[in-house]
Amino acid sequence: MEEKQTAASPQAHSGCFMCGTVMPLLERLRFPDDTREHFRNSRVEFLKAMRTIIDHKIARLSPEEGRGTHVTVE
Numbered sequence: 264m265e266e267k268q269t270a271a272s273p274q275a276h277s278g279c280f281m282c283g284t285v286m287p288l289l290e291r292l293r294f295p296d297d298t299r300e301h302f303r304n305s306r307v308e309f310l311k312a313m314r315t316i317i318d319h320k321i322a323r324l325s326p327e328e329g330r331g332t333h334v335t336v337e
Contacts, residue, residue, distance in 0.1 A: 289302075
């Protein structure tokens with residue numbers, strides 16, 4: 264028999280341990296303002312790193328643009 268997942272179940276949140284367990288726990292904890300700012304900055308830097316990876320992959324998959332030829336003008 265299959266078990267039903269409840270809304271309180273960590274796996275109810277798309278099966279992600281971070282999203283279902285860790286993030287709700289961290290949101291309930293009271294951190295000092297400077298600690299919260301460090302966590303926020305960390306998330307921003309992580310997303311910037313992911314953006315550079317995506318940009319690199321896009322550049323590798325995209326065809327190179329043809330460069331113009333040298334023309335001598337008289």
